[in-house]
Amino acid sequence: MFAAAGMAAVVLLPQDISGPVRLDVPVAVDAAPVTLTPDTSTRVPGPTSPAAHSPRLPASDPVRVRIPALGVTSRIMHLGLERDGSMEVPPGAYPVGWYDRSPTPGQLGPAVLAGHVDWEGEPGAFYGLRELRVADIVVIDRADGTVATFRVDRVEEHPKDDFPTKDVYGDIDHAGLRLITCGGAFDEDTGDYLDNVIVFASLTATG
Amino acid sequence: MNRITRAAITVPVVGLTALLASAGPAAAAEGSAQADLTPVPVNPVNASGRGEVEISGTTLSFSLAAQGLLAGAPHAAHIHFGESARNECPTASDNNAAPLPGESDPHEHFTTTEGAPAYGEIVVSLTTTGDTSPSSGLAVDRFPVGDHFEYSRGDVQVSEEVAQAILSGKAVVVIHGVDYDGDGTYSAGDRGVSDLDPSLPGEATDPALCGVLNASQVSTQPVGAVAAGDGSSSADGGSALPYVLGGLGLTAAGGAAFAARRSSRATA
Ligand SMILES: [Cu+2]
Numbered sequence: 204m205f206a207a208a209g210m211a212a213v214v215l216l217p218q219d220i221s222g223p224v225r226l227d228v229p230v231a232v233d234a235a236p237v238t239l240t241p242d243t244s245t246r247v248p249g250p251t252s253p254a255a256h257s258p259r260l261p262a263s264d265p266v267r268v269r270i271p272a273l274g275v276t277s278r279i280m281h282l283g284l285e286r287d288g289s290m291e292v293p294p295g296a297y298p299v300g301w302y303d304r305s306p307t308p309g310q311l312g313p314a315v316l317a318g319h320v321d322w323e324g325e326p327g328a329f330y331g332l333r334e335l336r337v338a339d340i341v342v343i344d345r346a347d348g349t350v351a352t353f354r355v356d357r358v359e360e361h362p363k364d365d366f367p368t369k370d371v372y373g374d375i376d377h378a379g380l381r382l383i384t385c386g387g388a389f390d391e392d393t394g395d396y397l398d399n400v401i402v403f404a405s406l407t408a409t410g
Numbered sequence: 411m412n413r414i415t416r417a418a419i420t421v422p423v424v425g426l427t428a429l430l431a432s433a434g435p436a437a438a439a440e441g442s443a444q445a446d447l448t449p450v451p452v453n454p455v456n457a458s459g460r461g462e463v464e465i466s467g468t469t470l471s472f473s474l475a476a477q478g479l480l481a482g483a484p485h486a487a488h489i490h491f492g493e494s495a496r497n498e499c500p501t502a503s504d505n506n507a508a509p510l511p512g513e514s515d516p517h518e519h520f521t522t523t524e525g526a527p528a529y530g531e532i533v534v535s536l537t538t539t540g541d542t543s544p545s546s547g548l549a550v551d552r553f554p555v556g557d558h559f560e561y562s563r564g565d566v567q568v569s570e571e572v573a574q575a576i577l578s579g580k581a582v583v584v585i586h587g588v589d590y591d592g593d594g595t596y597s598a599g600d601r602g603v604s605d606l607d608p609s610l611p612g613e614a615t616d617p618a619l620c621g622v623l624n625a626s627q628v629s630t631q632p633v634g635a636v637a638a639g640d641g642s643s644s645a646d647g648g649s650a651l652p653y654v655l656g657g658l659g660l661t662a663a664g665g666a667a668f669a670a671r672r673s674s675r676a677t678a
Binding site for chain 1: 628
């Protein structure tokens with residue numbers, strides 16, 4: 204669906220929301236018919252049935268993530284743990300990583316994806332994460348050929364020194380997804396953002 | 411020989427990826443599990459507890475806490491599992507399934523043996539020191555004492571089978587010791603002698619608290635927050651803005667969609 208975007212240079216002013224956002228992408232309108240006029244065919248209704256009847260998939264590694272509302276598509280790599288017990292992060296702006304000690308997306312439990320907000324001057328795969336809204340969808344292509352479609356339940360921002368470990372990694376009664384990136388102010392001294400932006404989503408469709 | 415070697419070297423480029431993709435996290439026994447402990451049926455227990463277990467290969471570490479059990483008395487505590495057990499905590503219908511030696515009033519006492527069809531036999535003794543094998547199951551001098559305790563241990567060795575059983579939610583934590591007659595100590599009383607060891611009062615070995623160990627969905631929780639940015643796009647980061655993204659159509663389209671959303675939000 205993005206094949207139409209041929210030539211392209213996009214100028215973003217990420218910190219200046221009120222200022223003009225200049226798009227130099229003539230084909231962008233065709234290339235990205237996304238969310239401004241919500242396309243109901245890609246919107247999945249929210250879960251209405253009890254958790255026991257919520258959809259599930261067997262284990263299969265995630266290979267690709269698509270977030271139509273942000274126009275983001277990324278390959279997915281595996282992430283483990285650093286020596287200090289913190290989660291590894293991808294080595295660059297792309298790809299997104301799946302924390303491989305969490306369930307695979309579509310299985311019961313919180314599948315965890317992390318992506319950079321920025322890296323070496325480039326916006327990362329999860330640069331726009333905080334812009335997601337309730338009911339936006341996130342689509343995961345899996346190694347077994349199945350597709351897991353998640354619906355955003357909420358978007359939260361938390362100080363890193365008060366990370367909601369239990370909400371993010373704790374057991375849940377449905378197939379969930381967590382997308383994690385950085386946010387808030389950047390601390391020059393620590394070389395770190397002060398916050399994490401966390402998107403919580405639930406599996407609504409499989410195919 | 412040469413051919414085999416060459417094949418072994420060249421094939422895995424694809425093979426390794428496939429292997430990594432399919433192996434996933436479940437390959438080695440690795441993970442954690444928790445049990446909320448509640449009173450077994452029948453027995454007069456007003457207590458609660460929690461067991462937490464971490465497994466790496468065949469090494470197990472655990473922490474165990476309970477409050478409300480008989481004060482000043484040791485409480486044998488185990489991980490139970492049985493291949494043919496139901497892998498759950500007993501219900502009232504397990505009471506009196508078989509008459510037992512030493513049980514004088516079978517309706518009012520629920521013994522460890524009566525619970526076995528539910529939770530199986532002892533596979534780990536959760537002692538405070540020393541041996542943790544099933545043979546320490548009644549080592550009352552090495553179990554936690556009192557109505558409020560919390561302790562932990564590492565480096566407990568278990569079999570692969572037990573490790574797998576725990577991580578697949580089939581193992582059960584049981585803490586023992588029931589003061590039926592309320593005399594403040596383990597005594598033979600109406601309960602009689604233990605079904606496990608006739609040299610001990612039944613009060614000392616009957617099950618008090620039970621909980622199935624449920625594996626965590628996230629097998630190992632990362633510590634702390636996630637370092638997912640280097641500041642190069644932040645205003646404070648001081649790197650060149652604005653970005654110019656070029657080339658790949660995918661990225662460009664993504665940027666456009668994102669920018670469009672931002673602008674819509676800004677004017678909303
Ligand atoms: Cu026991």
